Amino acid sequence: MCGDLPAGCDKIGGEEMSRSYDLLIVGVGGQGTILASNIIGEACLAEGRKVRSAETHGMSQRGGSVETHIRIDGEFGPLISAGTADLIISFDLLEAVRYSHFLKDGGVIVSGKNIVVPTSTFQQGLEVPSCESLEAILSEIKYHIIDAESAAMEAGSLLSQNIVMLGAASHHLPLKEDSLLSAVKKLVPPKTIEINTKAFEIGVEKGNK
């Protein structure tokens, strides 16, 4: 039934348009997914590109699982369907696995190394998956694990882990590194520009390895 079209030649309403680059940023409420999404959005504006995103609100302080969909060069709705994302940036390894079905064949996951153990596992006596078992689930996917915690410590603050992750994922994003870094500087609290610049740069370096 479905007419497959290679990327880059979708034609709607008579206008030629390229397909959007679709990514998810996932994690645990409070880890800074929305700031990371804002930075990507700002970088898109700086490059004069269209962007659409959809956010989870209200969980920031309540430790729930959160997902932000971002469509760079997106012209339509903000939602990304399962099996079609180009990239997943995850701040938590368990969440990387939880949302891994969103990835298309050949897509990439860039994930933090650690997991925040859900409180429900203690309450309900559920087994806490080990990092090894989670990585095993991802084994058939192209993924990169980043030690964002130690990188953020090196940059000067644990709070900069989201920026480390953004730097690490920058190699896969269809945006200039400069646009991302300028957006970081524009959006983080003024007192933390230096730390976050360093965090971004360390992230870029770690992502290369």
Place this chain on the structure above:
Amino acid sequence: MAVRYMLGNEAIAHACVEANLDFASGYPGTPSSEVIDTLRRQDVRDFYIEWSVNEKVAFENALGAAWTGIRSLVTMKHVGLNVAADPLMTSAYTGVKGGFVILSADDPYAHSSQNEQDSRMYAHFARVPCLDPAGVQEAHDMMAAAFSLSEEFSIPVLFRPTTRICHSKSDVELGEVGKEHRKGNFEKDPRQYVVIPAHTRVLHKKLNEKQDAIAKRLVEIGYNKYEIRGKTGIVTSGIASEYVKEIVPDDVSIAKIGAYPIDEEWLAEFVSKHEKVLVVEECAPFVEEVVRQVACETRVHGKKDGCVPYEGELDPASTAAAFEKAGMLYDGNFPRDSSPVEGLPPRPPILCAGCGHRATFYAMKKVFGKKGIYPSDIGCYTLGLQLGAVDTTICMGASITVGSGIANSGEENPVVCTIGDSTFLHTGIQGLINAAYNNANMTVVILDNRITAMTGHQPNPNTGVTAMGDPSPSISLEALCRSCGISFVETIDPYDYVGTIEAFKRAKDTEGVKVIIARQPCVIEARRRGIKRRSFFVDTDACSGCGLCVKFGCPAIEFIDGKASVNALCSGCGVCAEICPQGAIRSEVKR
């Protein structure tokens, strides 16, 4: 003209300012809350804003303002419109003088709601126009038009964004901030504003006479438009039209509905030019029913023949599935085997570390046990479900009323209901008066954290500050409850575990309506105000590994290798230390 990357609700708020908004009121509710929150944050504010105590109150305030000739806005979530339905129905008759826009944000998939109701049905019911934007930019552009449309036809206009517009971000082209503000001037006109039967019969006729002109106007301004491209067509509305545009082949026609009432002649013209039409929309089959009504020869597909789901929200893949069910081709590739990994531990949102509600729930259950019946309400504390402390939740204010109904049903187990301070002030008070009047035997616990926390910490009459940031007298919940005729009114600090247990025991031993006010500021708000408490730690040698503290359910307590430990989330409430039978949890002392 500036282009910004902005949240839908921020873009809507900006559009209101561009449209010379003079007055805004609302009651917080996801996904609508950020509209007024954004208006509150404006550097220069040439307009009035208020957080009202509930949606009916907010609606009537904004309506009164619009009657004085100024432009007014009222915001709420979809279920809030149920509360405001009474004035909505008759304000359609009276009409307005200044532009009056009712923003009612729908929540397909019930991301943060008790149902998936469709505000468009209310617009149809009341016979007021409804604007149904497809994206953030269109929401921005339509909002400005909504005020003019309201003034052109002297009628309230319903504006209906959905979660994926309110909480989406996009590059948005903004206009200039408006500078032409009006001052209210109420001109008496009883035939317009006093709806006695003799007046209302006339007003009803006038309302009906406006309908055709409104429908035609919505086509003229381009909110309802179509493009003929083949023998098969799609009729789509709201954000669903974006998913359709993403996958629709070039030889399929599209009719995009952005506003109601739909001009039926116009729609019939589109439908009749096609052999087959698929209707794609979220929530109710609202457009579909009109399409089916005007279709003669054309085959119609949609929700009613199972092509489009009735429940939940759409996305490109589910829209493609609808095309396929209707026997239509689409562009794009959506793998079918993309299902989530199974067996992962869930990560639901939970009450914060140190949240006073958790401590209150724990003590309540300790005293009233498993047989206690716990009706609850809408707010953060609905998360008490995970602690076994929430037995019912239906709508705002219904904890006390459902509770008194159960208490007067012959049910013999004790009824203890919980309700937040903002919800109590919203629609809880009437239930309390009713319970006291009808001699219900129950305990009402007001979870008083001094703020409307769930929706983003909006102030309420309990907070002592208005939406404008002006100080206001803080209400006395104790005096209010006593004035209802209730003699058992006790205020406790939920961090004082022993004191809380004692209060619950006294309530259990007393007949009639008992009120316990559990007062402790929201832990997030307390942290913002700089209130710091010492963290706690577990003395591993003293910990017996009984796991009682883990059952308490605080995210700051972990249980590893048979022993409890406290992590960095600890806010120092100290309740876990009081419930630990070994006394193994202690306050960290600075050395």
